[in-house]
Amino acid sequence: MLIVWIAAATAVIIALIILFTSRGRTSAAAKNLKVVKLKTARSIRDKQAAKAARGKQQPCSLCRKLSSRLGFFTDENGRILGVCHDCKPKIKNRQLDQL
């Protein structure tokens, strides 16, 4: 009779172990799924941001004229200046560092 009980207890323990390990696997898989989802969401967001930035025009820091291509420099105070093609000679005279 004792052997039957031991066998039953072992079976229950094995069943519990299988249950917990399978649960652990599913939660790990769910985590991986979340990571992949976040990565895809980020790449989609980055692509959209890049697409938006490509067509976007930024104002020149000196003349405020909108330009799609600005040259970036740091001024004497460490501020960043976005400078259009026309204003680049003015900036060059001030001998600022180009970024």
Ligand SMILES: [Zn+2]
């Ligand atoms: Zn300008």
